[in-house]
Amino acid sequence: QGRDSACTPSFPLRAPWLGADAAYSIPLPDGRDAWIFGDTLYGAKRLVPGTEPQMVHNTLGISTCMNGQWKIDYEIKRDAKDNFDSFFKPPQSNGTYYWALDGVEHNRELWITLVCVRNMPNSNAFALGFEICGTDLARVSDLDKNPQQWKVAYFPLVPEGVHANPSASTVIDGDYLYIFTLDETGSRPEILTRIPLSGLDDPKKNLQYLGADDVWHEGLVPTKAKTVMRGGASEMSVRYHPDLKKWIAVHVDPTIFSDKVLFRTSPALTGPWTDGEVIYKIPDLQKGSPGYDPDTFCYAGKEHPEFEKSGELVFTYVCNTMKPKKLESLDIYYPKVVRMPMPATRSEERR
Secondary structure: OOOOOOOOOOOOOEOOEOOOOEEEEEEOOOOOEEEEEOOEEEOOOOOOOOOOOOEEOOEEEEEEEEOOEEEEEEEOEEOOOOOEEOOOOOOOOOOEEEEEEEEEEEOOEEEEEEEEEEEOOOOOHHHOOEEEEEEEEEEEEOOOOOHHHOEEEEEEEEOOOOOEEEEEEEEEEOOEEEEEEEEOOOOOOEEEEEEEHHHOOOHHHHOEEEEOOOOEEEOOOHHHEOOOEOOOOOOOEEEEEOOOOEEEEEEEOOOOOOOEEEEEEEOOOOOOOOOOEEEEEOHHHOOOOOOOOOOEEEEEEEEOHHHOOOOEEEEEEEEEEOOHHHHHOOOOOOOEEEEEEOOOOOOOOOO
16 A cells, blocks of 8 residues: 555556546555546557547546555546446537546545537537637546546536636645636636635535635636736646645746746645746757657646655656657657756745
8 A cells, every 4th residue: 555656657558548638646545546647548559540540538547556556547438338338428429528637536526527528510629620618527436447437427616618717736725625727718827716615515606716806605616716927828737745844836928839847836735836937958959859749739838746855846747749649659649758957946036
């Protein structure tokens, strides 16, 4: 039992699981980690006939680290006919699907944020031809069973049209589940929502947002919300570091084709957050690097503190391509892991 920080995660392509994005990690009480993966390629080999790769919209991984030995089991859901399927699926099958993002463990259950997505006509998700249709929350129970038997219940959280989806990063602090939320309008700041842990049976009814007046209000009104971080990301990690007495956020700079991984700190979830220093330049995007391809873009930066030794930072990112056919290359589209010294955190926070 227990987790051993001596492991460095790795994500080998092992048929039928042939690569994915997102890669949020959720430590489980028994020392395992649950990994949340986004659009997942599957099959015997990575082949893209035409322009549509074989893909389910989300999968899981269960990792262990015993005596320094890293092991991950990929879990692709099987439907009643034993076909591969998305682990999380909208209860009403109305042409929408879920991107599963960050989650937390609470009382031996997982609470996972789900962004509702709809493909736009004449396009596919790889050409960014999609629209967001709100956010739901999944409660996953029976974690001691085989993941195929995990029980999932769905709760609506934010309806379509709000254009702010609580899902970028999820954390429990005190009596609340906090969810960082990208406001998709204007300069795309990060705002903050929360649900009392005692109100998770009806998340939508109990959702609150931090207002520009620094007071928590019912519901979610992005235009009246406080900008907690400037230039937010749709996915990132926010995790507390007791030894530094700081919250740390890690994400890829949200500008498309940016090669920068950003590191931000704050004394409190609500801020003030630093604007983000560049701690890493993604090698895949350097023009001189072997295999450089101008169609490649990288995103999905997030930290995994449970694998850090003191004074270290461990994070993952994922690179993808604008041309689906290029997914046949085995050098992209799986989480890549970086272990580096923890960047110095300034004692004076800049507002």
